[in-house]
Amino acid sequence: MRVVVYGAGQLAQMMYLAGSPLGIEVQAVDVNNDTVVHPVSKSPLDTSLDQALEGADALTVEFEHVPEHLLEEATKTGKLMPSIESILVGADRVREKALLEGMKVANSAHRIVTHLEQLDECIETLGEKLILKSSRDGYDGYGQWRLANKEELPELKRALATLNLEKVPLVVEKMVPFERELSLIGVRNKQGDVRTYPLAENLHYQGQLHVSVAPATHVDDALQAKAHDIFVKLAEGMDYVGVLAVELFQCGDELLVNELAPRVHNSGHWSQSGAVTSQFENHLRAICGLPLGDTSAIGPSAMINIIGCSSFSRELLSIDGSHLHWYGKSVREKRKMGHINVTTDSYTKLGEKLHDLSQYLPLEYFPKLIGEAKRLKG
Structure with a gap:
């Protein structure tokens, strides 16, 4: 099988890595020049975009701001998943609000x-x-x-x-006086089967996601069920195929949808080592018509974004349960350079491991790490 991804950043790279064990070849499109490239090396491949689309079993996106003319051409092939309508909802907040209102999904x-x-x-x-x-x-x-x-x-x-x-x-x-920001990663395939991951709690700094913890602490079955029901309503209403991220505000026992992301998402990176099946593998399974994988959590996990820096000790890998994902980009302020996943068997141990992690990182770039380590340790 072959999948062509519009966009040649880290999400396409991680889809490539997830697809290889399944025998799914992933190619990426640099949407700045319509060039087909290798998702990891970014080297141009010896194929035109038209040839790549013709030879693909499925087309998808790694971000929602793909030029519309490319999405329109992809739609003509009948292979684009999710649909152009779903992708454009994620690219335009006016469309997004209209969708939420039309489906009577609670939002701000x-x-x-x-x-x-x-x-x-x-x-x-x-x-x-x-x-x-x-x-x-x-x-x-x-x-x-x-x-x-x-x-x-x-x-x-x-x-x-x-x-x-x-x-x-x-x-x-x-401005909503919410208690915390949560997100739900879910997936729906072409057969209409749906799986959702445990809710993740997200900590932001200056508008960027810095830390995600999943499963989020203090989530009961009722709250998880509400999030699942929101996902099902949205995914079925859009006839969605693939991974969809739903960002939420928790206000007591209620959930308000903040934003939608029609793609694999930063707050789902924890699933690479913390879930039975990662969001990247499940996205490929969904768009290729394969059975969906188990979305259960293996244990409490944290994802820590590496933003705007490259100077840290790789000795952090000495911490059991830690995994480094490096994107190979040049350093720029506020640029996501990579992420670290940490998985263990209790929240207390997770807090301890985040504290250990802080010894190997320049903490000025990780302003949420110490506070979250203390919270989890109790």
Whole structure:
């Protein structure tokens, strides 16, 4: 079998590594120049994009911001999974909100803003504490602004004055006093079979995911079932095929959907060593029409992103249950360079291992690590 992935970053690389034992060959497309490349070495392959699409059994994406003309060409083959409609939902928050509202899936109260004057109305209807998100091309904290009170509004309007909001609207949300951020990774195949992973708890810093812990602590069967039901409603409603990530706010016993990611996701990387079947393998299984794998957790796991640095000791691999995944990128501020997975058999031991891990890392780049180690150790 052969799968072509639009995008040539670390997610395509990890799909390649997951596909090899299954006999699934994965090729990647550098969407900046429409070149077919090897997902690990990034070396151009001796095949054109048209030839790659013709020879593929399935086409998929590693990120949602693939140029639409490429997605349209992929759709014509009948091999693109998930569908172009599902991918575009992840690329456009206006579409995303419309989907959630149409399916009656709980999410943050919001307004769509195409003119700055509408922000005054947003304050009247949603309150003074607001978060503003660009409807397109915003990720890892980029394209977001916050309003703490109405006295800040004039300054905020000046900051937004150069934006073309008619072309790229803002989604303005009521700031939700949530308890924590969770995510659910789930997968649905072409036969309609669905599996979901245990909820993961996500810790962010400056808009970027730094640490995920899965299964999330203090999750009862009822909360996991609510998350599963949300996934099923969304996946079946979109006739979705592949892995879908659902980012959630927990507010007491309720869950609000924050964002959707129509692809394998950073908060599911823990599954590489912490679940019976990784999200990458299950995505390939789903789009290739194979039976889905067991999504059960092997034990408590943590995923720690390596962001903006490359100077750390590989001796961290001396910690039992630790695994390093390096992406081979040049260093840049706020760039995800790799991640570390740690898996063990109790949350207390997980906290101890995260504390041990801190001895090998420059902690200025890992601001959430020590606090989470202490929390888990109790």
